[in-house]
Amino acid sequence: MSEFEEATFVPERFFAEYWRRKPMFIRGGAENFLGRRFTVADFEAAGAAATAAGADIQERAGEVTFIEDVSAHVPDLQERAVRFGRDFAVPKAWFDAIRTYSASGIGAHFDHSDNFVLQQNGVKQWTLASPKHLSRADIAKRMLNVAGVGGHDIPDGQGVEFVLEPGDLLYLPLFWLHHGVSNAASLSISLVCPAVSLYSAVLPFVGQAVRSRALGHQPIRTLHAYLSTQERAAAMAEIRQATVELLGRISDEEIADLVCSLQGKHLPGALV
Numbered sequence: 517m518s519e520f521e522e523a524t525f526v527p528e529r530f531f532a533e534y535w536r537r538k539p540m541f542i543r544g545g546a547e548n549f550l551g552r553r554f555t556v557a558d559f560e561a562a563g564a565a566a567t568a569a570g571a572d573i574q575e576r577a578g579e580v581t582f583i584e585d586v587s588a589h590v591p592d593l594q595e596r597a598v599r600f601g602r603d604f605a606v607p608k609a610w611f612d613a614i615r616t617y618s619a620s621g622i623g624a625h626f627d628h629s630d631n632f633v634l635q636q637n638g639v640k641q642w643t644l645a646s647p648k649h650l651s652r653a654d655i656a657k658r659m660l661n662v663a664g665v666g667g668h669d670i671p672d673g674q675g676v677e678f679v680l681e682p683g684d685l686l687y688l689p690l691f692w693l694h695h696g697v698s699n700a701a702s703l704s705i706s707l708v709c710p711a712v713s714l715y716s717a718v719l720p721f722v723g724q725a726v727r728s729r730a731l732g733h734q735p736i737r738t739l740h741a742y743l744s745t746q747e748r749a750a751a752m753a754e755i756r757q758a759t760v761e762l763l764g765r766i767s768d769e770e771i772a773d774l775v776c777s778l779q780g781k782h783l784p785g786a787l788v
Contacts, residue, residue, distance in 0.1 A: 522540055558590065582614045583612065627658075631708055641698075649693060726766060
């Protein structure tokens with residue numbers, strides 16, 4: 517058994533040794549993890565429900581069909597996604613589904629989420645590589661949802677290979693490069709657990725803290741069309757000074773304590 521392989525999914529061991537550290541492969545582990553099989557009939561029913569709901573289904577005719585958040589159209593999958601989201605402390609977890617009809621795959625890329633691939637039918641070959649091949653700038657852009665960021669080749673000889681057969685489970689850690697290719701017709705679903713950026717865990721609470729202390733309440737100068745050049749420059753200088761003072765006030769200990777208190781009340785998993 518390799519360093520990436522386990523016999524069963526044991527949450528305590530998984531979070532201690534694998535979570536956001538390295539991939540995990542469990543032969544025959546998908547059904548135990550999910551609690552059910554997801555069949556072609558399930559996929560077709562979910563596709564019909566998604567179409568009726570106006571959901572965007574991505575498709576290359578004769579090659580592949582991808583349903584993002586398929587769990588939104590399958591009640592028991594939705595229940596499982598909610599449970600995983602709670603246990604894994606993410607704001608929202610969901611399942612995607614992908615069905616191939618011939619040998620096909622998508623290009624190598626990295627995600628701002630942790631993913632569990634649950635192979636249902638067919639065989640799919642995966643190549644994964646460590647985030648050490650990524651620049652800090654690309655990781656930052658991905659976490660901040662900058663458009664067009666995510667695609668990235670896997671350097672030659674730097675990947676680890678996994679062959680998923682029906683019933684197998686593969687965990688793809690946050691930021692790990694990955695590339696999956698089906699040999700022929702296949703069906704898999706993936707549990708998606710998006711990461712929470714520090715930006716999104718701080719800025720909304722800063723706004724609440726500032727409002728609760730009535731900071732920045734003063735009206736700023738209006739920049740109307742009848743200001744002279746000197747008056748406009750003076751108004752902008754005044755606004756800048758007030759802004760610098762507010763930013764300084766935001767960074768003091770009282771506001772920091774209040775932001776951290778709000779995090780303790782609202783971040784997923786902070787209250788058990």
